[in-house]
Amino acid sequence: MKYSAKLSYADATEALQELGQIEISENSTWRLAQEWGEALKQVEEREAEQANAVVEPSASGRVAEKTGRLGASMDGCMVYIRGEEWKELKVGCIFAVEWTKILDAHTKEAVDVGHATKTSFVSHLGGPETFGRKLWAEAKRRHWHSATDTQVVADAAAWIWNQVGDYLYDAHQLVDWYHADEHLGLAASLAFGQGTAQAQHWFKSNETLLFQGYADQIASAITQLAAERPAQRKELLQQAGYFENHQHRMQYLEMRADGWVIGSGMVESGGKRFKDRFTKAGMRWSRIDERWRVAYNSPPN
Secondary structure, X not given: OHHXXXXXXXXXXXHHHHHHOOOOOHHHHHHHHHHHHHXXXXXXXXXXXXXXXXXXXXXXXXXXXXXXXXXXXXXXXXXXEOOOEEEEEEEEEEEEEXXXXXXXXXXXXEEEEEEEEEEEEEEEEOOHHHHHXXXXXXXXXXXXXXXXXXXEEEOOOHHHHHHXXXXXXXXXXXXXXXXXXXXXXXXXXXXXXXXXXXXXXXXXXXXHHHHOOOHHHHHHHHHHHHHHOHHHHHHHHHHHHHHHHOHHHOOHHHHHHOOOOOOOHHHHHHHHHHHHHHOOOOOOEEEEOOEEEEHHHOOOO
């Protein structure tokens, strides 16, 4: 199953023969992948149904043992589907948050920061509601409610925070630092010209404020720039609105000091792995009975 998920059926058959000395036909590889895939789908559906069912309070009054910190992240990547063209594949992950030492780029000293470990993924090609139920099922499987504390870190897409509001509302919320930093750089380029010394100076001056959690001041500064530059007013106000709307999710210094992760690289990495599987040379994917089928990976005659 693992080989057929990452390779074509022909390549998976060859790998099993060379690495595992398992003699199996390409047709059998395809058949087993379909059978195990269907079994896995049924397991996921049962878990999602159980996770989203209304549960009555326990009569025993027992409190579940705490399991450490957990985090969640979500993102989307585009994949090409035959007959549908480009569609967004939603990817989510649940991870443990643990302290780890890194070398500070500025001080060159070892410092303790939060790090994402033990990451598990879910994905869905379709609407955010179904995706949210799948992610919540995985969160419950990872004992989300038993965690000592939780966080969600992601970009600023509205569908993401809508799902957070439905399922993960009691977690610390943080807009990914690198996305916020990119928006700050875009505002600098809009106001002063891309790559100019003035843009670089404004960006560096305000980057520190952003990291310290003063997104409201950033929004005000960009709004002032918009008033002074009619030609860029609309685009600058969009950037100001980004910081204004998400200022409560931009407490980077505080969150990092408390040992939380401030970047969503874990889910972006997962998205790249999914996308790599769907966009290999020669592949043309389609949906049949809500299951994936790839053109050159179709069952042999």
